[in-house]
Amino acid sequence: MNIYDVAKAAGVSIATVSRVLNGSPNVRAKTKEKVLHVIEEAGYTPNIFARSLGLNTMKMIGVLCTDVSDIYYAKAVSIIENALRGYGYDSILCSTGNKLEDKQKCMDLLLAKRVDALILIGSTFKEAADNSHIEKIAEKIPTIIINGVMDVPNTYCVACDEFKAMYDNVVALYKKGCHEILYLYDAETYSGTQKLNGYKQAHKDCGWPVASELIIKVNKNMQEIEEALNSLLEKGHTFSAVLASEDQLAIGAMNALLKKNLKVPEDIPIIGFNNSMLCECTYPPLTSVDNMVETLCTMAVNVLTDVFEGKSVTHKMILSGKLIERGTFKI
Amino acid sequence: MNIYDVAKAAGVSIATVSRVLNGSPNVRAKTKEKVLHVIEEAGYTPNIFARSLGLNTMKMIGVLCTDVSDIYYAKAVSIIENALRGYGYDSILCSTGNKLEDKQKCMDLLLAKRVDALILIGSTFKEAADNSHIEKIAEKIPTIIINGVMDVPNTYCVACDEFKAMYDNVVALYKKGCHEILYLYDAETYSGTQKLNGYKQAHKDCGWPVASELIIKVNKNMQEIEEALNSLLEKGHTFSAVLASEDQLAIGAMNALLKKNLKVPEDIPIIGFNNSMLCECTYPPLTSVDNMVETLCTMAVNVLTDVFEGKSVTHKMILSGKLIERGTFKI
């Protein structure tokens, strides 16, 4: 069943059917009704491929992240997908994994599918190679980057000032008398680097040395975190607080400490990052930095629709994070 | 830049360009090279809309779930998306929320986008109305249902036998002397009903009465769970173990109990469901039923590709769950 069949059945031309389909006002009510009736009757659905061919858009956005099964990205994807749908856009999801090559392949795939825009969550990356790839993409379609910042035409960045958030964490801990702060991180993304730099800068500004052995890179694996902590302690290093770039890492540390019969926060306060659902899964619940995913993602989609509408849009928007105090640390 | 431009620049016909594009063997190596060179030079990308129009497929699958930000669905989506991409299919994601109407709207949207198939995660639903809608969809495209079972043509179900898994949980607790088992659940999906029925049936088969006040419906909200537990205890009801339809609920209960200075598992063993990442976030870590999302999702995608290839496929595949013993309960 195509538009010709509908036209024939309704006794009109395909142009008229098309007008009805697209809500043109230039159709007599009676004609419209007739056409609509045929459509309804036959259960006709316009062929979107043909439509897209003429219009050169399918109203679809590529949404790219390293791993949707990660609680943080999942949240972001959820919000973005919903917001986009609210604007009549569908989302093609690509959960790329960490390999640069795969990310690029996904972007190319999405580009080949002629998506109207790209939303990159939690990118960009440390590798310059990759950013150049984004530049190429951005030449063709608007590209929104969530929690990454780069200065490239047709690229729009919305991010949380995680540098400052982490900086403030350190200062807050210092004020409580915690001067040896274990720092756990797992990724060297833009966001990861920002946080680590905040940690370091705060030390400098406070006039304390950064103890490099207290900065540990781990995977999001509870056992691995426990082992890292144990090995640290065995080597005789001590720390009086834990800061992590992700809630999950903080929780790994927390459980390792609890296992050693240490009290949290009495012996060692802990602050996570992301303010994810995980914070309420521990006992005591985890104090964490809310980096505003929801706002970030909503803004990202709004920016995008503004771009589509040709409005002038800021290329960089930075929000502040916010410490959510729970059981593991209070200011 | 279109296929005509490429043809002209390469001094061949569009048919030849098309052949090169689609890897036809019937092109002289030299010709192929020439065309490829032009394509490379010009950075030409075939217009997928035109291609789709002719082929009547864009190699895209609609993936539908109630909430991608939920850790369980996120995992499933992640696996499905990756597996599909491995087969050259992209995923359009729809995180619908719980309202029946929205789910239907999403399915229709996806259908209008002419996806090649639909994968429904964690559906189907208790409402008969919805299932009839699925029937209509399945008339047009193959529909895979993960953790839901229905008997409809062109519909393929892969599910975990959660009835049995929960049944076994009850039996295992009984054997340990726990006869009053609090049951927490949050959703009346197919899966939710299966689990609850397993809980009830096990009681029956063991000759124990089901205490209806011990079956509590809650939302995935820690505070609400705590309140539900407290109110239960205040009313003088007691229980010697906790079973939950989802890890998160189990954890809510666990934290409420810890807050009351009860010991887990010494005073009260707890078993969650889904074997999610959350299990390792608590202390002690949560014993939980692995309902095989990964396998389920991989199978789902395999079933789909088999269907596409016209192979004959079982319409119902049921896997067994598996108890993963951690700190909160051991057999």
Place this chain on the structure above:
DNA sequence: TTGAAAGCGCTACCAT
């Protein structure tokens, strides 16, 4: 208000 017809850019069949 309506219709005729020219694209949109590709695939695949039929010739050669």
Place this chain on the structure above:
DNA sequence: ATGGTAGCGCTTTCAA
């Protein structure tokens, strides 16, 4: 091995 060409099903412009 290559070319010509008829679709695929829509939108939109131009006429009437």
